[in-house]
Amino acid sequence: MLAIQAISAFDDNYIWFIKDPASRKVLIVDPGDAEPVIHAIKQQQLIPIALLITHHHSDHIAGISRLLELYDIPVFGPKNERIPHITHFLTASDAVFIDPAFSSMKILDVPGHTQGHIAFLIDGNLFCGDTLFGAGCGRLLGGTARQLHTSLNLIATLPEDTNIFCAHEYTQSNLRFAAVVEPNNQALKQRITNTDCLIKNGKPSLPSTLALELQTNPFLRCQQADVIRAVERFSGQTSLNSCDVFTNLRLWKDKF
Secondary structure, three states, X not given: OOEEEEEEEOOOEEEEEEEEOOOOEEEEEOOOOHHHHXXXXXXXXXXXXXXXXXXXXXXXXXXXXXXXXXXXXXXEEEOOOOOOXXXXXXXXXXXXXXXXXXOOEEEEEOOOOOXXXXXXXXXXXXXXXXXXXXXXXXXXXXXXXHHHHHHHHHHHOOOOOOEEEEOEOOHHHHHHHHHHHOOOOHHHHHHHHHHHHHHHOOOOOOOEEHHHHHHHOHHHOOOOHHHHHHHHXXXXXXXXXXXXXHHHHHHXXXXX
């Protein structure tokens, strides 16, 4: 069974370690900073075997060069983004088998935050970079609202027990916005309480599950009546389709 560990970086980034405890081999997701990665590898006597990259932003790739100076390992990343050091360019048509210690990974194309963003799905665990956050989603920094809406709808089709490993600790701030959109959502109220408790005790709010996101993340709830009504009040528009609701919701969150 995989062991997955959050390595904190910068103010709120998570670099994810996907570990096989028996062999001590590790896959490293989005190493924006090399130093905490190197420290954790040495401390735990791990054997890095690959880097997995979701998109091109510097807080996800800036540690690659330093890690490759120390470890002769492949770098898997999106075909449709310009990222130095990528050795294996991936799209959604690819299934990736890296090492016998790990199951084959499925690649999802999830553009919107950036034009070529991908996600990695392994053994029911989704490493989605900045596409989906706890109770939120990424900003539009290269892609379109329609693309991001489509990407989130794709993620929403996965099994509800899928574990969601996002790249930032944004859950508390996202929940504050979600509570304005859906003030009567009881699952959301409970998630706020639970998340506040985790953060207070120095624990990550992640991973979440897809089931929890479907209950509490407004960006996955664009067909819910309460979300539609809230967006209509914000935008002054009516007769909105799901993509219109999402687009206005993203604009609202940008101004929140």
